[in-house]
Amino acid sequence: MSQTRLIQLEADIMGKNALFAAANRDRFTAAGILALNLVSSPGSGKTTLLCRTLTEIAGEFPVAVIEGDQQTSADADRIRATGAPAIQINTGKGCHLDGHMVGHAVDHLSPAEGSVLFIENVGNLVCPAAFDLGEGARVAILSVTEGEDKPLKYPDMFASADLVLVNKVDLLPHLDFDIEAAMANARRVNPRVRLIRVSARSGEGMGQWLDWLRAARAMALASRPVVEG
Template identity: 55%
Template sequence: MCVTCGCSDDGEIKITNLETDEAEHHHTHTLPDGTVITHSHSHDTHIEAPQIHAKIHNTTISLEQDILAKNNLLAAQNRGWFKGRNILALNLMSSPGAGKTTLLTQTINDLKNQLSISVIEGDQETANDAKKIKETGSKVIQINTGTGCHLDASMIERGLQELNPPLNSVVMIENVGNLVCPALFDLGELAKVVILSVTEGEDKPLKYPHIFRASNIMILTKIDLLPYVDFDVQKCIEYAREINPQIQIFQVSATTGTGLEKWYAWLIENLKTCQH
């Protein structure tokens, strides 16, 4: 059991390259002394290597600090990798069904002649969303976390080896649908983007403050549905800025295209910043 967020760490992580349809499997096991071991295998090879060496201490806080420290070290390496290649990396987070994949596919289709966008897709199971992204012509890697409820820096490091995004490009990391755990783990991204749909409650920033506090951007999606739902946009914005006064907010509809131009302008401008 992961003491940081409560998800299970005894399971299988699968990274699939949709270009080759080859999958690499990572099995994790927790030993009685608390050491976490990862077994990696692809096809007929089987490699065993320790992923995290964390002994059980007198308190779970010590183990949590060890896990996050290990993650943050790998995240810093990922950040350097992105910076060295002038890559704008974004961590997209939301609850399930908020519209991450729809927004992502629309963004890729609209900007494919201006930006090179590659995707790391995170889900517990299936490659359904990754297949939708592949249809846009974008490079995409699927990471299935099994019982895990978030992506971490180690998964992103392995995913990048398969993805191999080009220089001067954008990497979108679509995290597992969850408004709690993804915010705890730095992946090496330039910015965290939290996506909230109008089909959810406007008080989500108050209920899940950490993810809104940690995010640089909030994208309010499905605004074309506002005439049909009970959602107070102004209250939602006030709540978000109460939690994070610096958060930048975009109101969009991926279906009608409303508001997308401001989101696109932000992407283009920040990619230029990465290139200087």
């Protein structure tokens, strides 16, 4: 008759994803690549904002795009129309991208040194929050057609964001959306977050967002380890 025994573990359940994310991060750091994890709810205007961004920075520095969606390659097609190389990941039943999927996509894309890699996560404010992809910064997009209380309803996502882009601000005159309250709510769950108001349609705030992007890219490039010889 066999006896049961106890094993003390303290194993991090997300440990495996953390390993894949760390490998991605090392790779990005070594090549001076700025990887951005773009997260939002469906319909925030994330892809439109990304297309406009790619058009405005075209030729300035190399870019690459990973598109995460449950199904279809529609978004990757929209991105490719701007001239940027893009790869689509269909997560199927999955609700988020993980470090492993992104690693494979990076193998296929092989982004150039000093490029900006935009990773457009699945439109979902819940699950992607828990999965580190190895990104240099996490950018959350909140559109003014949503509620001001979104940061409080989905605190994990907003707490982990480095930058929040408040999108579709051209619609503000037609809405009851209280943008100050929305920004205060984001700061409440994340005192260190940066907030920029943008409109992918009118172009408002695009300059500020592109300045942030250029600065973040310059930082990634400057922190690249120097290889002797």
